[in-house]
Amino acid sequence: MYSAATRAHCETVLRSFYAFHLEEGTGPIINPFPAGRERRRLPVVAGRAARQSAGGRYRPSLPQRLPRRIPDDRFNELFAALRHHRDRALLAFWVSNGARASELLTSRQRDPLPGEQLLGVIRKGTRAYQQLPSSPDAFVWLRLYQEEAWRAGVPRGGSEALWWTLRRPFRPLTYHAARAMLNRANALLGANWTLHDLRHTAAYRMARDPGLALTDVQWVLGHAQLSTTQIYVPAGRDEIVEAVLAHQQRRLRQAEFPAVPADGYRAESLNDLFGDTR
16 A cells, blocks of 8 residues: 555656647647536636646645654754765754755855854855855854865865765765765664755744744745745644743642732731631
């Protein structure tokens, strides 16, 4: 039995395949995987066609899941499993500025600005250059890595790549090599984290910070729509449980210290006026 996501993907592929051949006149008379039924028919005078649902008629419904992110304690374990300054610098940047894995690898040696805590990357899709705020720790690990790499013979220059392989012949680091680095750390921990989980983790940390506007998070993540950024706002199960337990502890502490009606209030003063009624 295939998962709902696999069946939905297959339905989309088949529907698009038959739709293409219908338009070209090289396929069947009807699409065996039609689009969804009409949801609302607008008045004819509006001059608009009936609005269709986004998916196909036979497309299975998919459960909505929160993006997977790395809890803080597990991230600390992952970071400790790394063996090289380069790998520590990469993870520190990914989890602080939310850049896509491939975007971070586009940086050149002229792009880090430690004094301003900015790192320039080339955005996926738009190919626009953007400077992303990053944590101070990331720049510390980056400097340690650069000193180590330059001593080993890595090319040095503003237009040279920022990230390189660790062994000769030195080559700019690729996405697949970065993923292999993370997989080695996963093997030590028995985990299965991905490079994109690091972006989810950064996005969740920023979106859940009440002192940071969601539109600012949208800009940092490079989302075209604010609704994409909003998926990181809801808390996960562990966060909800932790928050509710903390709420219960606060209620318990309040019960131990009942509220005082006013300053100087003494319950025994009522007994002096009306006598002890016990």
